[in-house]
Amino acid sequence: MDKNEYLDDMEDVGLQRYIVINGEGIPEKNLDAGLEAVRHLYGLAKAGALKHAVSADIQWEYNCDIKFRGSGLISFLSEYYPEYFDRHIAPDISCIDPDTEYTVSCIDIT
Numbered sequence: 001m002d003k004n005e006y007l008d009d010m011e012d013v014g015l016q017r018y019i020v021i022n023g024e025g026i027p028e029k030n031l032d033a034g035l036e037a038v039r040h041l042y043g044l045a046k047a048g049a050l051k052h053a054v055s056a057d058i059q060w061e062y063n064c065d066i067k068f069r070g071s072g073l074i075s076f077l078s079e080y081y082p083e084y085f086d087r088h089i090a091p092d093i094s095c096i097d098p099d100t101e102y103t104v105s106c107i108d109i110t
Helices: 003-010 035-046 070-080 082-095
Strands: 016-022 030-033 055-058 064-069 101-109
Touching: 016 035, 030 035, 035 055, 035 064, 035 101, 064 070, 070 082, 070 101
Parallel strands: none
Antiparallel strands: 016 030, 016 101, 055 064, 064 101
16 A cells, blocks of 8 residues: 555544643643533633633644643643542642643644
8 A cells, every 4th residue: 555545545534632731740641532622722722711821822723732830730720620630630739840831732633
């Protein structure tokens, strides 16, 4: 099978959307999944509604990178993802360094 045939075969493969956290100390990188979850966070970022974010790089097709300092990430997670916060962060909140930069990304994977 040549490269073009492989690409042709991939046309029918759907994308799975994820929200992930990148940065040192994060115990669970996968924050959420699904188009609705990504669409919601993308909309908040695009509207500038994430008051704890340092910056937001808005891309196409609901992809974005939202940067937080550690203290802002803690506030963001406790406000928007309380179940994740309670399960993965609250038991050892020191896993997030208040001065370190973290990125929350909306991505798609085939």
